[in-house]
Amino acid sequence: MKHTTKRMMAVLIAAAFALLAVIYVFTNQNETKSGTDGSSPAAQSSQPNGNAPGADGQTDKQAGANGAAPSADSKTKPAPQDELQPPAEKLDVLVIGSELEGLYLARAAADEGLKVKVIDPRAAFGGQVLQGEMLFLDETRDDQHRLLVQGRAKELFDGFRQGKIRKLNEFEQYFAKLTQGIPVEQGVKLEAVDVQPGQFDGGEAVKRLTYRTKEGQLRKVEAAYWVENTDYAAFASKLKVKRLPGLEAFYGQSNIEYMSAGMMLKFKNVDWARFQQTFNSMPTEERRAKYGWGSIDNSFAIGLTGMTNKYKPTSDRLFLRGLNAVHQRDGEVLINAFLVYTVNPADDASVKEAMELTKKELPLILKHFREHAIGWEKAELNDTPNYLYIREYDHYETDYVLKPSDMLGAKMFWDNVSIGGYPLDLQGTSANKWGIEMGRPDKYGMPLRSFMLKGYDNVLLAGKNVGASAIAYGSARIQPNTSLAAESIGVILGQIHGKKQLRELKEADMPALHSYLASKYSIKLTGVTGNNKLTGWTADEIAKLDTGEIVYAQYVKKKQK
Structure with a gap:
């Protein structure tokens, strides 16, 4: 009996070892067939431009640009088992950036x-408005001073003009209302973009995005449409994009440079009533000697360059231009006038350095205002924004790239998604600190095609990412122009859902969509005629206008002599 029991135990032990061996072989075979993300090698995430992601989510190219060589281990280290195949969230629209x-x-x-979600690589919500506190809103008006602001943005701009939405908490309430019910994730890290062959003109389509939450969790999302909505093209720059020439081409510079960034100036304890009253009661010559050109009313102070020009910054990278100042109520004043040059919005170190540089200057600017502006004797700094006001980053080629001649020629398009207006205002760079105005359009159309990234079926560009030449961008970038376009596009996506793709839209489809926008949302995009300021111009003159060889105002005066 003892011998029988021993034989049975030996057989059981041998069988157990055999089973373990089979499990080991089977597991290794599956891991060999799968990539490190659990997909077959052919289906693994493609990195546009041939750049593989490092462990920190950067491509080799990006890591090199930041001064650090990519780690060899970063490419081969497998992801933890629980991250191999996170389920992909399915959306109609994913907006990247807030x-x-x-x-x-x-x-x-x-x-x-539609099913919509917002994810944002920035740690905090609200971009240039809530984080940069660019709370001075520029309206768009035509030559007859008629307001061009339409859509949901009109509530914001009306509230600002009327003094109801001027302080940060009031803007925060507006943003909360705007995004109510829409999921928003902050502080994400974009890791990989999967693309597949597109259906139109030999292009591609984005299929999937892999990102990490601020807690470090790996997530995947699939969407019908992807919207680039950051101030540094965090998503679009990962694709096969063509950068359009920037202001460096206009100024003849060899290095890429963007319009100046800004640090918004915040003051408290300002006696605005005295500031306004003394300015307006001064004899003209005395006022001009003290303040230069400008105006002050109950709400706004504009210009006053005679005062600002007297300020000498401590760095050549800094400049105090004429004021765009708003009285926010209760002695609080916010000013858009303090510029910092050579900032790269896509480089955290560049932004951090610029913020430190501008913050050191603030006490000196306060002292200058106290000494040179009546009503500011007891003024104090009222904290500082969390971020810079970023005016510009790279412009990428879209299906249609807006030109200065489109704007000054009051061109309207069959696929209008906005009616724009505003001067062609090129803010300063290190090459021209004051900047330059290239002309003042009456009004013009902005086509859907200027918000569709060229070469991609389903990638849209919002806000400052609009497809425009460096000169045309001076006007196109203004918030009412691109806000209306974005809203119109969102409505159009809803209306064509399940029927057509955006790239399938033809001229014959637009009247019905324009009619719907007008009837339901009071957005008028057709039947609008602007003042064509290029009537009689030759093709050669128009070409020179578009390249910047001709500055409109100067050239017109010359022609009239």
Whole structure:
């Protein structure tokens, strides 16, 4: 009996070892067939431009640009077992970034019944408005001073003009209302973009995005449409994009440079009533000697360059230009006038350095205002924004790239998604600190095609990412222009859902969509005629205008002599 029991135990032990061996072989075979993300090698995430992601989510190219060589281990280290195949969330629209303009698209698409989500690589919500505190809103008006602001943005701009929405908490309430019911994730890290062959003109389509949450969790999302809505093209720059020439080409510089960034100036304890009253009661010559050209009313102070020009900054990278100042109520004043040059919005170190540089200057600017502006004797700094006001980053080629001649020629398009207006205002760079105005359009159309990234079926550009030449961007970038476009596009996506893709839209499809926008949202995009300021110009003159060889105002005066 003892011998029988021993034989049975030996057989059981041998069988157990055999089973373990089979499991080991089977597991290794599956791991060999699968990539490190659990997919077959052919289906693994493609990195546009041939750049593989490092462990920190950067491509080799990006890591090199930041001064650090990519780690060899970063490419081969497998992901933890629980991250191999996170389930992909399915969406109709994914908006990347929380700048105001793209939020109008998200809101409109959600209201039209689409499944929408916002993810943002920035740690905090609200972009240039809430984080940069660019709370001085520029309206768009035509030559007859008629307001061009339409859509949901009109509530914001009306509230600002009327003094109801001027302080940060009031803007925060507006943003909360705008995004109510729309999921928003902050502080994400974009890791990989999967693309597949597109259906139109030999292009591609984005299929999937892999990102990490701020807690470090790996997530995947698939969407019908992707919207670039950051101030540094965090998503679009990962694709096969063509950068359009920037202001460096206009100024003849060899290095890429963007319009100056800004640090918004915040003051408290300002006696605005005295500031206004003494300015307006001064004899003209005395006022001009003290303040230069400008105006002050109950709400706004504009210009006053005679005062600002007297300020000498401590760095050549800094400049105090004429004021765009708003009285926010209760002695609080916010000013858009303090510029910092050579900032790269896509480089965290560049932004951090610029913020430190500008913050050191603030006490000196306060002292200058106290000494040179009546009513400012007891003024104090009222904290500082969390971020810079970023005016510009790279412009990428879209299906249609807006030109200065489109704007000054009052061109309207069959696929209008906005009616724009505003001077061709090129803010300063290190090459021209004051900047330059290249002309003043009456009004013009902005086509859907200027917000569709060239070469991709389903990638849209919002806000400052609009497809425009460096000169045309001076006008196109203004918030009411691109906010209306974004809202119109969000509505259109809802209306064509399940029927057509955006790239399938033809001229014959637009009247019905324009009619719907007008009837339901009071957005008028057709039947608008602007003042063509290029009537009689030759093709050669128009070509020189578009390249910047001709500055409109100067050239017109010369022609009239």
